[in-house]
Amino acid sequence: QVQLVQSGAEVKKPGASVKVSCKASGYPFTSYGFSWVRQAPGQGLEWMGWISPYNGNTDYAQNLQGRVTMTTDTSTSTVYMELRSLTSDDTAVYYCIREAQVGPSIFFLFWGQGTLVTVSS
């Protein structure tokens, strides 16, 4: 069965960077894209970007361009999300998601357990 296991909670100071990992198992790693979505405390869901494990192509949310980098390691079936120049507004739970597709319809089927990133001085 498909499993996504994310790295543990992080506490960072303003201006620092964080790198969250997401290890996938239970299916051919390069067959499906990944999105990252974050959720600030008490707030809604914000899509951050997408990466293809097949060819490394990425698509980032415009408001995060220049601060976010998504990468994959096919040898370990792991996806990474790095966010730089952190501020308190980046305090959130970060979710790794493996997409699924039926015909032209793409949806977020498998979610990691979430990683809480707290930015505080």
Next chain:
Amino acid sequence: DIQMTQSPSSLSSSVGDRVTITCRASQTINNYLNWYQQKPGKAPKLLIYAASSLHGGVPSRFSGSGSGTDFTLTISSLQPEDFATYYCQQSFNSPRTFGQGTKVEIK
């Protein structure tokens, strides 16, 4: 960017009630609309994809409809385990925006 607007933002209903949540897109998205359920402290779960296709294992009391810009999620008979926050999300183009959520609470 396509803006997704849900209404209401919250509602209070009783077990057994019929509940309808609406989601409006700022431009046409055909049927590229998904619905998710999120309970406190948990990751969201897929309920419906492509506007009206029920994901496997989701109870049949959940249904989705709509196309173009206007969509609805209906719970035909609200059960205790359905009290949660519901989000719509468009997959027509990037960025894959979400609605702001609808919190369904116990009356």
